[in-house]
Amino acid sequence: xxxxxxxxxxxxxxxxxxxxxxxxxxxxxxxxxxxxxxxxxxxxxxxxxxxxxxxxxxxxxxxxxxxxxxxxxxxxxxxxxxxxxxxxxxxxxxxxxxx
Numbered sequence: 262x263x264x265x266x267x268x269x270x271x272x273x274x275x276x277x278x279x280x281x282x283x284x285x286x287x288x289x290x291x292x293x294x295x296x297x298x299x300x301x302x303x304x305x306x307x308x309x310x311x312x313x314x315x316x317x318x319x320x321x322x323x324x325x326x327x328x329x330x331x332x333x334x335x336x337x338x339x340x341x342x343x344x345x346x347x348x349x350x351x352x353x354x355x356x357x358x359x360x
Contacts, residue, residue, distance in 0.1 A: 281309065281316035290319075291326070 282290070284298045291298070302308055302315070306325050309316045 280319070282319055282322065284315060284317070287317050287322055290322070 284295045287298050288295045298306070307318070307321050309318065
């Protein structure tokens with residue numbers, strides 16, 4: 262068996278401490294789609310970027326998810342829009358109010 266392969270979330274008990282997760286690994290761990298993980302990234306989920314590859318540190322992901330679950334202003338990713346979407350949302354809301 263190749264010990265160089267990164268551990269997947271299913272084998273978390275035997276995971277290497279230095280293994281990084283892909284978006285699919287994070288999605289399996291969280292129980293959602295890879296698209297939702299992309300939304301989490303836009304909302305501030307920490308990532309590591311190697312040229313065009315995006316990777317996640319398992320412990321950082323777990324900590325970030327715990328922080329989001331605590332609630333409060335800084336812990337509400339569901340109500341926080343990324344900057345590029347916030348202006349579009351405000352513009353569409355303003356346009357609807359003017360009609």
